[in-house]
Amino acid sequence: MPHRTELYEDPPSPCCPIVYSPDYNITFMGLEKLHPFDAGKWGKVINFLKEEKLIADDLIVQAREATDEDLLVVHTRRYLNKLKAGKLAVDRGWAINVGGGFHHCSSDKGGGFCAYADITLAIKFLFERVQGVSKATIIDLDAHQGNGHERDFMDDHRVYIMDVYNRYIYPGDGFAKRAIKRKVELEWGTEDTEYLQKVHTHVEGALNELKPDIIVYNAGTDILDGDPLGGLAISPQGIVKRDEVVFKAARRRRIPILMVTSGGYQKRTARIIADSILNLHNLGLIDKELATSGAENPKVEQMIRDSAKDLTNLSLQ
Template identity: 55%
Template sequence: MAECSSVNKMASVCPEESTENDAMPREMAGESKLYIDIGSDQIPIVYRDEYNIRLCGMEKLHPFDAGKWGNVVKYLKKRQLVKDTTLVAPNEASEADLRLVHTASYLQSLKWSVNVAKITEVPPAALVPNVLLQKKVLKPFRYQTGGSVLAGKLAVERGWSINIGGGFHHCCGSKGGGFCAYADITLTIHFLLSHYPKIKKVMIIDLDAHQGNGHERDFIGRKDVYIMDMYNKHIYPNDTFAKGAIKRKVELSAFTEDDEYLEKVNTHVEGGLNEFNPHAVIYNAGTDIMEGDSLGLLSVTKQGIIKRDEIVFQKVSQRKIPIVMVTSGGYQRTTAAVIADSITNLNKKAYIDLSVQ
């Protein structure tokens, strides 16, 4: 998702010895309140206003647009593609939910403001009372995490889903970083594997500009999770240990443009699907690949992003595999409009259906 600041060049998100943690057994997911039923008059797009971060203007000290998620929805509403009544509002991930993948010590560490400041890369946040950070920063992340988990359920039921937030791919079970406080991708997969006996293999297609070292550290050595990761090899996190979990690694040079980028997406998404034949797909659709993004340092156009998402949905949907899309990184003010344009295009091409019964 986000690149660490120049004063916090971490070699990795989690210690190499932390591939195992003291998280609760995943069977306890059955006691969670994150899986809720939705009506036929709703579409599997997950969002609530609590996703957006408002910390007395301090959120503007990070290049990330802390209101991106709400802006995406505003664009979709203007086009009359969604309404408040058709969107799905998720529940907040509770501590019990988070303990399914996170260590108790890590969750305890978030009660210290200095640790939250490091993860969000906003140094002045270290001086903010933790109770305020819990409410204004971590609670939005917990809602987005709940949204990703719920999106997993909806994808199984409807064939596809989009969480307007989520995609915190630098966070693993024992540590956060890069603006990622909770491991929503890992948690979503745990829920899928726990609740659906027919889902035995899950593929992560991570097309954010940064290496997804959080979920990679969580699933290293696992044969039921296949990771395709395509990223700029010259930027954060350059986590050599985590790369051992990647089954299909595509490292890009800085300022890669549309033609080369889309050719690699087409080739490697197809190859990964054929090689693994997953029962569900988590698509981390970061828009920090867009030209001008100072953290992603790639040169894909807006139309290139729209085409990228179309390629992924086309290849997954033609195999009738449930797909969950999360929005992940993207650090320009134009990012929200591009995401909305892509969702609009997916609807136009009939890879998703925004109509209600």
């Protein structure tokens, strides 16, 4: 029997499936300014979307706090004893969580600013609780290798992992690479044309190879030109186009998709994330009907009817 949890309560129906909590923004007496990560990035994204009238406070799905029992779906008790509680958001159909994407964390070890294995937890919750969801594809387009979820799903044939990353930067986890079904290793300074061609080719290839019941899309913006940790040279327009490519591929196949924003270590990344979300909206790739319109798979329809239970994500307090 699934454990008891408050993370799968239905959000009010008018809510847009964009998940956020003010607690995503990390502050500590100004010390956060000394860190390369923009700790207020997520709140800035939401403010940009409000300015463009895409969302309002009462239409955002509020993240909920995960209990230890929830986190034990993935993590060991020993590991949890080292950490504070986090935030877990429930979603439906398509979803964008403006936080999350902690892809260096595995079930028993954190790493690279990542304390909770939110991608692993989202997928395991789906497998445990949503009837008919038995296959998942992770499309990880952060500049860094997603070694956390790779280690967690090393021997799990239900999960297909595609990972596109700078081959020369952290974490360089050779063991975790064994879990990647479609591996694309990039050179220093890779630019838009080459990058977008590879993303398009391999996203199409991955989804043609296996049609999943859910896509978890790790949309890191640390691929942006000038990022101090990513080492790539993708333009803001390239990032917007990248997200469009992934959502179009999901939409054509009627596959629900969860996007998390992951890494991105420049002040301008918040504006780029907001611009990308607005572009997806303007193209009709995200709307209230996306999850159900023309859905041919009764398992997907059942997933959406059952509740707003099909996507979960974590963010640090």
